[in-house]
Amino acid sequence: MEQSIFKFIFRYSMRQQVLLLVFTGVSLPFLYMSMDLPKTIINEAIGGGEGPRQLFDRPLDQVQYLMVLCFTFLALVLVNGGFKYWINVYKGQMGERMLRRLRYLLYGRVLRFPMPHFRKTSQGELISMITGEVEPLGGFIGDALALPAFQGGTLLTILTFIMVQDPFLGIAAISLYPVQMYVIPKLQRRVNLLGKERVKAVRRLSERIGETVAGIQEVHANDTSELERADFARRVGEIFEIRYQIYRKKFFIKFLNNFIAQVTPFLFYSIGGYLVIKGQLSFGALVAVLAAYKDLASPWKELLSYYQLMADSQIKYDQLIEQFQPADMLTDEQQQPMDAAPLPLEGPIIATNVTLEEDGGIKVVEGATFSVDSRATVALAGVSGGGRSGLAQVIARLLRPTGGLIKIGAHNLATLPEGVTGQRLAYVGPNAHLFSASVRDNLYYGLKHKVVREPDYEGEALAVRERYVSEAEAAGNTTSDPGADWIDLAAAGVEDTAALADRAIETLTAVDLDRDIYNLGLLGTIDPVGKPDLAARILEARELLHRRLDETGAGDLVEAFDVDRYNTNMSVAENLLFGTPIGDEFDFDRMAQNAYVQKILADTGLAGEFLRTGLKVATIMLDLFQDLPPDHEFFDRYSFIGSDDLPDVQACVRRAETSGLDSLGEDDRSLLMSLPFKLIPARHRLGLVDAELSARLLDARQQFAAGLPDDLRPSVAFFHQEEYNAAASVQDNILFGKLVYGRRQSQSQVGALIAEVIDSLDLRRAVMEIGLDYQVGIGGSRMSVGQRQKLALARSLLKRPDLMVIDQATDALDPGTQALVMDNLFKARDRCGLIWVLNRPDLADRFERALVMDSGKVVAQGTVEELRREGGALNDAAGGA
Amino acid sequence: MEFGDTVKVLRVIPLFAKLDPTKIKLIAFASEYLTVEDGEELFHEGDQADGVYLIDAGTAEIWLSAEDAEVLVGELSDHDVIGEMAIFRNEPRSATIRARGTLKVLRVDADMFLSVVTQNADAALSVMRILSEKLALAADRERELANRINELEAT
Structure with missing residues (x-):
């Protein structure tokens, strides 16, 4: 990402910024004219005696002349207003586009974060950064060049006006600007530092709120609400202190600014007055300069507050960027949708000295070296905490090894695009997540990699869609339509949606969830008008x-x-x-x-x-x-x-x-x-x-x-x-x-x-389809843990991967159901390989091979029979379970 | 059966006989009056235990599963209490209960039953008496079986 906000602005909005500058430049002469014209009206049209006037070689009487000038003035007012309106709207649009782009970029990076990074970065922090913290940046980006250009231009215009009246007083009017330009940034720097502190404190606060919500059960169960309140109070107190400091410094800067701004009139009154009394300056000139000076104050103030906003925005941007570039992110290319369906992953899984090191140097997996066929059934056994789960996630490419190499066939897993790993490999963990949608949506989640067929928009809807696409492009967002058909039927090995539903029900049966879905269907409702x-x-x-x-x-x-x-x-x-x-x-x-x-x-x-x-x-x-x-x-x-x-x-x-x-x-x-x-x-x-x-x-x-x-x-x-x-x-x-x-x-x-x-009316299938429309709730909360695990297994099975890694994903089921689901998966797997992290090694006999892990090391490998015969590791693991 | 009749039934069941009238009425109100037809099960061995049953009229057979078959081990009739052991032990049903002829029972929810028994000394004593009788019966049986085994070994 661009390292400073100005680099970001130039890279993505150069053209618009230039256009804005040009427009601002064009608007300035009109502004000058609208300031100059009243003088002519007063001095020449109203004053200046009776008699005809000349305008562009045409004679006009005094009243006509006055009217022409007045209407010209009115026209100028309109033109100036028009410029202001257009510039503001354009600025707003540009700022919002850039904001949209920034959020999109940040979110895209979150999707590419290496998984362990989420242990260090809380949900609350990420949410507050992408939603709240970037918001003011949009406003600044719109103003980034246009505001200094416009206000600077205005300032120069007015200054030119004053200089033309009297150069000496013009210089007097800006005599104290250098002082302000020297003192203010020095003070501002301290405010900036506090601003940084504030951003961090607010972030910690949102993290804390997120934690409270996540752990609310423990708060109730342990009666610790007072402790939580105290902690929260301390944090908001901290923010209060910082903000209070900021206010004091900020308003001191303001005070100083105002003071200096008033010192200049003091000079005018004293020195200018003295000169008028001594007859070295005309009274009229002094009044004109004082009036002009008043006009100077507003753009100058704007420029100063722009300066403050700029400093603030730079800090915010820097702090955001800092959080969004962890080491070892997936590359953008690795996450781009694939043009064609990826080829199956064939050949052996070969791990050479694979090491997985956590922060703080704890080696979860240490020097794992093994080779198994990717289509084989492999039991990954060993005591809990022995590195089974870490290795399973490395094989599923959810984690990339910190050392060593793991390959499937000729492919290095670490560099494969997600289009391959996410479609050809499947991983189901103990806490598989369900999204707040229907059972069906969750089941088909693994088939939605890119838009398969655009919907047919017509008329109004088409216009809306086209506008959406052009705006999305302008902000560098994807134009993929979430409302389109995303379901990759071929990946599930079916021809049409009806066949997919059949397959879905088949997989639900394999994971022993069919009866639950049937019962949910019985409790569901249908729309008799639609069906x-x-x-x-x-x-x-x-x-x-x-x-x-x-x-x-x-x-x-x-x-x-x-x-x-x-x-x-x-x-x-x-x-x-x-x-x-x-x-x-x-x-x-x-x-x-x-x-x-x-x-x-x-x-x-x-x-x-x-x-x-x-x-x-x-x-x-x-x-x-x-x-x-x-x-x-x-x-x-x-x-x-x-x-x-x-x-x-x-x-x-x-x-x-x-x-x-x-x-x-x-x-x-x-x-x-x-x-x-x-x-x-x-x-x-x-x-x-x-x-x-x-x-x-x-x-x-x-x-x-x-x-x-x-x-x-x-x-x-x-x-x-x-x-x-x-x-x-x-x-x-x-x-x-x-x-x-x-x-x-x-x-x-x-x-x-x-x-x-x-059954006799052949309605079972229809009832199950109604069950598929059941909403699972946030995080699947309307289903039991066991049902969630089963649904997650079915989701993986439905996409027909080459290798399924199952990491204690049937733990919530009773032993009988566990064995049943395992048997069904063995039957349903077709040619798909299975790597199963087993908590009960007595189930290992179903598998062809086994890897036994202890303290991060592979301590035994071979066929299950061999390992059983040799005694030792596999049997120990069985005994320990 | 009407509420008032239920109260009368409860009064004659020894377990509740000494409870104060309000408590009996509360149990009566919270109870369900169930009809089990001939051959139907009241509950099955291994089911979760969720209530206690009091026989109002009819005969209930107690069946235990043994190897592949079921064995009839006893029967219960009017005013007998069924299923209190599983409630106390918080374990699944240890036997299957089946109706012989039409069986009419009152079902008292487990929580309701426990709250009555734990709050009233007389009721607790009644439960102890019932359990002691069952224990004595079981002991008799064991003795009888042991004798028989001895006889068989002697021949």
């Missing part, structure tokens, strides 16, 4: 399921939705709504507060019934829960009333008992009326929802649906026997009812029947 066929088939499944339930005599395990029957396995709220709420409007927990629901209850005469039932529920709850300590978990799990609300309910019940339900206030009424909504007759068995109340609730259900105003319609998806419910999951759409309470086997039996129905 009418699928919706129709799911409706078919609904019908078939209910038929099968009857045929198998399991009909009593599900209470189907029936608009004309009260469902005793649903809550009162669910029965009333008889549909799936969309959004918060009809949220079951807050249904009692809903104005429309209240209206329906009043219209159907149920309000009084709800009040009475609510009182009964409240009494029962008080009886059951009032003796429990307030924070007892049973409140959450069983009670209709939270422990915080218990005293209110108690008071409310007392009021109801003493003065009757009718005399209750509004708050009490709504409190009691909210309780019956939660009753599920089959679950709670309180006998409060009897046949009569059920019938009346059914009536309310009909009225609720019939009278629903248009604006509330989007808030609920009603249950219809013949319709797909877009708000409900696929499973609920098939079930179209509630599992009954009190039947031990209902869940498993009905689950099995649903599976049977799905």
Whole structure:
């Protein structure tokens, strides 16, 4: 990268800067004219007596002359404004482009950092550098040449004007400039040093915040929030001190500037006044010079503050650059997209004296020398910390050896482009990362190396795209379209996307994740408008399921939705709504507060019934829960009333008992009326929802649906026997009812029947595709660690590498599943080599060869059989595990 | 079964007989009343233990897996408690329970059961009595088996 900000500016914006300078130059004469013209207007048009004037050889009377000059003045004002506008916009555009370029360059370097560098540079620091710290640089880059040129030019113009009036006073006006030019930089240097300190302190602060967020669990688990607060306070205190120093120095500079600026008028008044009194200078000239001097002050001030900004920006740039050039980065070429698919890596992996040294001279791998076929299955065994993982990452070229040489066939791994290593090698570590996207996106992540097919833009979209491309080029950014099709089907060995989905499901099956994805699919939703066929088939499944339930005599395990029957396995709220709420409007927990629901209850005469039932529920709850300590978990799990609300309910019940339900206030009424909504007759068995109340609730259900105003319609998806419910999951759409309470086997039996129905209608594949759209959350947080590991394995398998390096990547799985996944991978690997860092060497018998590591050294190598026979290292490792 | 009836059932089960009425009502409210049809399993050996079952009506068979077959080792009937050992030991189910005829049970959640037993001396004593009886029964069996082995060896 360019070592100074000016080099960076010249390299990437020379043309624009020159254009800006030219424009600034062109604008100056107009500025001069606009300053000169008022004098002519006053002296010649208004003053200077009556009589005709000459303008470009045309005679004009006094008023005409005045008007012509005035309109010329107005035109000049417009021209000057126009110049200013254009220059500012152009400057802004250029600055933003350069900022975009700078950020892009820095981010590109982050992508090329050697992996160990991330142990020294925190996420927080990088984020604060690329987002916040570079921001002001954009502004400066726009001003870098134009501002000094413009303000300098303005200064010179005004100065010329003064000189023409009186050279002596002109010199007087700038007499103290040399003093300022000498003193200010000296003071500024100290401010600069403090500025550097400040940047570093802020960086450390963001690092600290990042650490707190990452370790938030430990903070809670160890009650160390006060310690963290204290540390944070110290850091912001440090920043305060630095800034305070900066302010003091900065404002002192300002004070000095202002003082010096006022010394000059002092000279004018004293010396100039003396000369006027002595008759050596005309009074008019002194006034004109004083006026001109006032105009000088503004550009001079601008120049001085530009100087400060320049110094500041240089520091910021230097400090940024410093952080973005670690030794041993990948070269830019190594990360460029490949023109053609890379050839397979063939031949043996030959390591010669490979050493991997960490900061501080710790040798993770020391002098490893071995040779194995890259298509063989190799167990990498040894005790934890013995260098297995380091060596695995060297073989996958995630780390480059600090000494020695590692080759695959004829290729030196260290210098291969990432297009080869990233496509022909695969690595899955113990903490494989998932991106916040769908399962499918994560699975296909290893197939997206470059744009495969541009989308077809038309009309407006095409214009937007073209503008994007030209701007991206102007800022040196890639023009690749993230919205394009990036999936390299050939890499996965398939012809089209349908075949890819097949392959994806195959690999998910190999890593034992197919059932999970299937279950996620059952819990997923689909858009029946976009996929009418699928919706129709799911409706078919609904019908078939209910038929099968009857045929198998399991009909009593599900209470189907029936608009004309009260469902005793649903809550009162669910029965009333008889549909799936969309959004918060009809949220079951807050249904009692809903104005429309209240209206329906009043219209159907149920309000009084709800009040009475609510009182009964409240009494029962008080009886059951009032003796429990307030924070007892049973409140959450069983009670209709939270422990915080218990005293209110108690008071409310007392009021109801003493003065009757009718005399209750509004708050009490709504409190009691909210309780019956939660009753599920089959679950709670309180006998409060009897046949009569059920019938009346059914009536309310009909009225609720019939009278629903248009604006509330989007808030609920009603249950219809013949319709797909877009708000409900696929499973609920098939079930179209509630599992009954009190039947031990209902869940498993009905689950099995649903599976049977799905298979008989050939829907399994479709359900799995819905599961593929499941969003995994930030860092895959919505999946278990085991699921994440499995998905990461599937991701590697899908891209069909020549060699897979698996580094303890099945550790989160139980032993049985570990062995199963391993067996499946052995079957699915085709010709792909496997290097597996084993935590359980008893699994080593599946492998052809083994490397045993201890203290960074390869202590044994050979076929597994040989090593087993010899005893020693492999067996020791097995024993130690 | 209605809430009120559940309370009555709990009252006659020795384990809960001496609890105060509020506690019994709380258990009744938090419990599930389950019906297990003839031949269906209540739970299977090796399942996670998540609750205790109290038989209201019917017969439950206890099956242990041995080699490739299952062996019927006992049966339980009205008011018996099932599955408390796995809860105390925090281990998977040690046997499979299957219904003979229609079995009706109350399921009390593990946490609820433990909180009742640990907070009430009488309930704790009842549990100890039940466990002691099971222990005595097991000891009898062991003695019987040992005798039989001796007899077999003697012949």
